Amino acid sequence: MFNDTFIKACKGEKTDHIPVWYMRQAGRSQKEYRKIKEKYGLFEITHQPELCAYVTRLPVEQYNVDAAVLYKDIMTPLPAIGVDVEIKSGIGPVIDQPIESIHDVEKLGEINPVEDIPYILDTIKLLTTEQLSVPLIGFSGAPFTLASYMIEGGPSKNYHKTKAFMYSQPKAWFLLMDKLGDMVVEYVKSQIHAGAGAIQIFDSWVGALGVEDYRMYCKPIMNRIFSQLKNEKVPFIMHGVGASHLAKDWNDLPLDVVGLDWRMSIKEARQKGIDKTVQGNLDPSVLLAPWEYIEEKTKKILDEGKENGSMIFNLGHGVFPEVNPETLKRLTAFVQEYSKVND
Template sequence: MTREFNDTILKAFRGEETDYTPVWYMRQAGRSQPEYRKLKEKYSLFEITHQPEICAYVTRLPVEQYDVDAAILYKDIMSPLPAIGVDVDIKKGIGPVIDNPIRTRADVEKLGTIDPESDVPYVMDTIRLLTREQLNVPLIGFSGAPFTLSSYMIEGGPSKNYSKTKAMMYSQPDTWFLLMEKLADMVIEYAKGQIHAGAQTFQIFDSWVGALNAQDYRTYIKPVMERIFSELKEEGVPLIMFGVGARHLALEWNDLPVDVIGLDWRTSIREAREMGIQKPVQGNLDPTLLLSDWNALEERTKQIIDEGKNHPSHIFNLGHGVTPDIKPETLKRLTTLIHEYSKK
């Protein structure tokens, strides 16, 4: 590496004092970058992730362009599912589509296990390439959470109300809990593989779990998340929990053995602190503000940084991911603002 390793974000994840507020952006690698769009003219998402040199390039590109304090591995939460027997494709304009949706206990029993080094060696090779040769900032590994993964597996694709998923949860609890355990096994092994390959921190995306109320979360989801984070805690890297529209679950997450609570834009850092969350928090600019005028974006960004300074620790991020219509130069300018303003 030509530059000194920047571990600022690792300190913030651990709740330690930092010289400035570190920042990374969910979906920072990909859709908004012209270099990526050019690659997508030739390769599909899965084809990119199967080629470590290209995947590493896409992963590190936002670090070089925006000067963010962490890279997040370029891949999809669907990436490990083929290894356990799920036939999934990412279709343009739709998202993940699964041709063999889960309907019965027999479907769940057919699901296999994952060995990251043999089943997704290209993911492990990409991590090793990045962390040993290319990055001067930490690499964040990630996985989808059992509820979010199961919602695609049961619905057969994206859903607005998760009716089939909830129906299985309520009417076939034995099948549901078996599915949760099988997915937990996969998430744990997949995460450990990424960490052992070199990922220095790990985020669990439970993107759609906000569709559940707190009582159902405690009954049907929280036990399996407790198991996942308890086992990953032994790996010694910071663990981040994130979901969308899940303000009502923030205190449930706070009970889990996680290090960092990710907030979407619906819950301010001040509100999270007033709720009783004292763990480091990550977030939480509404991504649509990146499409507004600079004055509005600057004002909200400074407000979030100021609230973060009154919290034990804060990592700046978006309240959800970068969208394709966001300009790379806006993200670069925003990163500079975050770094410079938070030093004052």
């Protein structure tokens, strides 16, 4: 039996319970994953379809979530366009030759998914044809977030270099947005054609921009990306962290689900005119609290979700290593039971 509750909720259709999955549910806190990581790095895992599929389906088997999310990183497609990126333990993605000028942007190539990332497509096919009884979520980073790593050279707390590039070299910035936008479209299409049942776009760090700058420098490319993907017939989700002030602009885009972090309640989102399915939004830190507190916060989110249209339960950001897998298992069961529709 295929569980399509998540897909129905994405489309705003009635479901018998509120579906649940967790960002970064594959890996991080699971002991089986940690054992694998003793031997392999992230990119090494993603290059082995059988192993990558195993990591992807682990949370479905352990937590009984309503969707799987493909185990990979938002950096995965960048080497294909000429960006030399390394995932360094304790730091994150590191790029030794950051983009500094329009000349650097012009040198970027194009992605050919079948040739450049066949292992990702093979993993998706393996999962969706043989291993999963729930939808598989594929994903991509959004142009701003990808650009921030490419310009900063790695993670940043303030994105000063990215903003300076954006303001001082607008021609280079918009060319970079176009090139990354083209890459995202091709990358996402390949995941869908391989079998992904939904796509989430992570604009993880775009919350660093104000609304005016977002509308000027980012929203046009996001509109183009989603417009070009609209005929692919799968749901699309938008998510960022610290980006509640942009949620209304995301609601305007041709997508299906607006992701919320814990800084904006579902009730507030609805009051601000967000009328699409919402996804969120338990603060992941709450997972370290006593169960009674977790349950109280979760009930509030679910109650608001049930009163205000379609929703998908998730965290406001990803699972982190200190989280006990048993807590996620218990939380999943609670969400599904508490939100069950009694005919």
